[in-house]
Amino acid sequence: MPTEAAGKGRAPSIRDVARVAGVSHQTVSRVLNEHPSLRDSTKQRVLEVMEELQYRPNRAARALVTARSRTIGVLTTRSDQYGPASSIRAIEEAAREAEYLVLTSSVTSTDRDALREALAHLVEQSVEGLVIIAPQQRVVEAISELSVDIPYVTMQSTGLLDDTVPSVDQIGGARLATRHLIELGHRDIYHLAGPQDWIEAEARMRGFLDEMGAQEVPTTAPILGDWSAEFGYYAGREMLRIRDFTAIFSSNDQMALGLIHAIHEAGLNVPGDVSVVGFDDIPEAAHFWPPLTTVRQDFAELGRRCIARLLEGLTGDSERYRGTIAPELVVRKSTAPPRR
Amino acid sequence: MPTEAAGKGRAPSIRDVARVAGVSHQTVSRVLNEHPSLRDSTKQRVLEVMEELQYRPNRAARALVTARSRTIGVLTTRSDQYGPASSIRAIEEAAREAEYLVLTSSVTSTDRDALREALAHLVEQSVEGLVIIAPQQRVVEAISELSVDIPYVTMQSTGLLDDTVPSVDQIGGARLATRHLIELGHRDIYHLAGPQDWIEAEARMRGFLDEMGAQEVPTTAPILGDWSAEFGYYAGREMLRIRDFTAIFSSNDQMALGLIHAIHEAGLNVPGDVSVVGFDDIPEAAHFWPPLTTVRQDFAELGRRCIARLLEGLTGDSERYRGTIAPELVVRKSTAPPRR
DNA sequence: CACCCGCATGTGAACGTGCACATGCTCGAG
DNA sequence: CTCGAGCATGTGCACGTTCACATGCGGGTG
Numbered sequence: 088m089p090t091e092a093a094g095k096g097r098a099p100s101i102r103d104v105a106r107v108a109g110v111s112h113q114t115v116s117r118v119l120n121e122h123p124s125l126r127d128s129t130k131q132r133v134l135e136v137m138e139e140l141q142y143r144p145n146r147a148a149r150a151l152v153t154a155r156s157r158t159i160g161v162l163t164t165r166s167d168q169y170g171p172a173s174s175i176r177a178i179e180e181a182a183r184e185a186e187y188l189v190l191t192s193s194v195t196s197t198d199r200d201a202l203r204e205a206l207a208h209l210v211e212q213s214v215e216g217l218v219i220i221a222p223q224q225r226v227v228e229a230i231s232e233l234s235v236d237i238p239y240v241t242m243q244s245t246g247l248l249d250d251t252v253p254s255v256d257q258i259g260g261a262r263l264a265t266r267h268l269i270e271l272g273h274r275d276i277y278h279l280a281g282p283q284d285w286i287e288a289e290a291r292m293r294g295f296l297d298e299m300g301a302q303e304v305p306t307t308a309p310i311l312g313d314w315s316a317e318f319g320y321y322a323g324r325e326m327l328r329i330r331d332f333t334a335i336f337s338s339n340d341q342m343a344l345g346l347i348h349a350i351h352e353a354g355l356n357v358p359g360d361v362s363v364v365g366f367d368d369i370p371e372a373a374h375f376w377p378p379l380t381t382v383r384q385d386f387a388e389l390g391r392r393c394i395a396r397l398l399e400g401l402t403g404d405s406e407r408y409r410g411t412i413a414p415e416l417v418v419r420k421s422t423a424p425p426r427r
Numbered sequence: 428m429p430t431e432a433a434g435k436g437r438a439p440s441i442r443d444v445a446r447v448a449g450v451s452h453q454t455v456s457r458v459l460n461e462h463p464s465l466r467d468s469t470k471q472r473v474l475e476v477m478e479e480l481q482y483r484p485n486r487a488a489r490a491l492v493t494a495r496s497r498t499i500g501v502l503t504t505r506s507d508q509y510g511p512a513s514s515i516r517a518i519e520e521a522a523r524e525a526e527y528l529v530l531t532s533s534v535t536s537t538d539r540d541a542l543r544e545a546l547a548h549l550v551e552q553s554v555e556g557l558v559i560i561a562p563q564q565r566v567v568e569a570i571s572e573l574s575v576d577i578p579y580v581t582m583q584s585t586g587l588l589d590d591t592v593p594s595v596d597q598i599g600g601a602r603l604a605t606r607h608l609i610e611l612g613h614r615d616i617y618h619l620a621g622p623q624d625w626i627e628a629e630a631r632m633r634g635f636l637d638e639m640g641a642q643e644v645p646t647t648a649p650i651l652g653d654w655s656a657e658f659g660y661y662a663g664r665e666m667l668r669i670r671d672f673t674a675i676f677s678s679n680d681q682m683a684l685g686l687i688h689a690i691h692e693a694g695l696n697v698p699g700d701v702s703v704v705g706f707d708d709i710p711e712a713a714h715f716w717p718p719l720t721t722v723r724q725d726f727a728e729l730g731r732r733c734i735a736r737l738l739e740g741l742t743g744d745s746e747r748y749r750g751t752i753a754p755e756l757v758v759r760k761s762t763a764p765p766r767r
Numbered sequence: 768c769a770c771c772c773g774c775a776t777g778t779g780a781a782c783g784t785g786c787a788c789a790t791g792c793t794c795g796a797g
Numbered sequence: 798c799t800c801g802a803g804c805a806t807g808t809g810c811a812c813g814t815t816c817a818c819a820t821g822c823g824g825g826t827g
Contacts, residue, residue: 190528489813492813
């Protein structure tokens with residue numbers, strides 16, 4: 088005499104469902120995978136039994152037999168900052184919609200070993216694809232070093248190399264910011280750039296230099312920062328010892344905040360004495376003092392597109408998200424014509 | 428005649444390793460699980476073959492047979508903000524160390540349905556434990572509603588309910604901030620609180636009220652905010668229409684930033700006319716203008732302890748992280764004695 | 768020398784799912 | 798009436814790992 092529902096601690100499987108519904112386990116599997124040739128009544132019955140038994144498909148078993156993990160890895164540094172964090176959130180959402188899982192691996196330092204280790208960790212979880220939010224150059228090196236052959240998408244692209252890769256037009260955004268300063272009448276403009284192995288930082292610097300060149304404004308070498316407000320502050324203090332400029336374009340909002348701090352501390356006024364433009368438009372930027380003129384980029388959209396792009400490559404669909412995402416100049420109170 | 432290494436596209440399995448090493452698959456498994464009774468020479472040989480074949484254990488197969496996913500879920504709102512984001516990072520790190528995976532599910536809105544859905548998503552991935560960074564009350568409701576029986580740890584606890592749960596002493600921190608203002612001579616102090624269903628927010632409000640009561644300073648009802656700088660700004664504008672206060676204690680740094688913005692905009696001075704204290708000590712706080720006096724809490728440590736606590740429950744070990752994490756008052760320039 | 772114990776290793780069966788193939792049934796064309 | 802096509806479903810195995818149990822072997826004890 089067979090006991091009804093065995094339930095020996097394990098969760099119900101498709102076989103349990105099949106037994107109760109009076110069908111074969113394969114039929115249950117077909118219901119799960121939405122196989123076309125299934126009688127409606129059968130399908131309904133199976134679904135009811137699933138509900139009744141509180142059946143949940145076993146991801147591990149499925150991954151085992153299909154040899155696909157349906158998991159995407161995100162390799163990130165600075166995941167505690169607004170940009171990366173909001174991209175990650177969007178990535179998660181988009182992935183969930185496509186029934187993919189997201190595994191993030193954050194790394195504190197960006198040295199080669201740390202990146203390699205984080206990457207190895209993701210690879211060991213057999214992720215099917217990779218999104219990189221980190222100094223691209225080094226990570227790409229690490230990928231080839233580990234000789235893993237996983238499709239990846241990087242989040243810091245210029246929008247130049249390959250227009251099939253989703254990207255914000257960083258160069259264009261930087262030119263927007265720079266042009267804004269020039270149009271206000273500034274001629275002595277500094278650029279506080281990000282770390283040079285971030286493609287993002289390089290693109291913004293390039294945009295700055297391009298625009299300065301196009302408008303025939305002479306410029307000095309950009310200062311290389313590390314994205315932090317702390318750095319912006321100390322860089323600002325140094326710069327103010329000479330003070331041969333009337334405006335600064337900072338590669339992100341945090342460094343701009345540090346700059347403004349240094350300027351205020353020196354008894355100067357923003358934008359009266361020095362105009363400052365940032366990049367990113369973090370939610371706080373509107374409430375800096377003065378509210379920051381900056382370039383807004385849509386991190387969430389970027390995250391969504393990255394996933395779309397990655398999944399497209401994974402599944403072979405060719406529904407492309409072409410073209411770059413246009414950033415937008417948000418003029419607030421930290422910029423004004425130079426006093427003179 | 429058996430072909431040497433089959434390699435039909437699939438990654439090598441323990442059986443492949445076993446064949447090459449001339450042992451049984453079980454012996455390979457024992458190497459993986461560090462079984463005590465293994466001859467050293469055997470172990471070495473197996474390890475060499477693993478290296479040679481680039482063998483990677485298959486997580487899915489393991490999860491299938493052990494019925495354990497070794498995965499922890501994090502349910503979070505506002506994952507793009509500094510506090511949650513840095514906790515998540517620490518959680519990931521700690522989990523990785525314990526060979527656990529972290530799945531985060533961020534949710535934009537905090538209504539019941541969204542939380543329920545995000546929770547269901549995590550449950551479907553068969554997470555073994557849960558860390559909650561969200562309005563606790565509602566999530567707990569959702570958990571019982573879904574009748575899932577998963578151990579969980581919440582990140583916003585007061586440190587009062589149960590001292591086995593890791594937590595920052597929010598009440599103590601709030602009292603520190605409040606006492607600082609009182610000691611400076613302020614008597615008309617407002618509190619801008621967080622959303623009331625965040626235990627964190629409630630605890631800080633409680634700390635504020637407790638301290639005010641203990642020092643016999645009369646107080647008015649706190650204002651309930653939503654954590655955002657935007658809210659702080661508009662709340663500030665409203666408050667300044669009456670202006671019957673000389674200091675404000677904000678429940679987080681972002682709202683404090685908005686407040687300062689409103690105060691500056693009204694032509695007033697911080698801390699000259701109004702002193703402001705924040706909470707969290709986000710990295711930007713030191714570079715606000717004026718640099719913000721705030722209460723620092725160690726989000727990373729909190730994340731680590733949460734995982735320790737969760738794993739302890741999962742594995743039955745009893746190595747406890749007792750006691751609360753003490754927050755620290757960081758006095759900068761946004762507070763001063765009242766002008767009078 | 769017979770016995771048993773413990774170490775090092777092997778054997779076979781699960782785990783829950785999907786795939787390839789097989790089966791029976793219905794329906795319409797010739 | 799026969800036959801093949803296609804639909805709805807079933808059967809058995811494979812995926813990579815661990816678990817329970819079996820096996821052989823060396824050595825200490827009586």
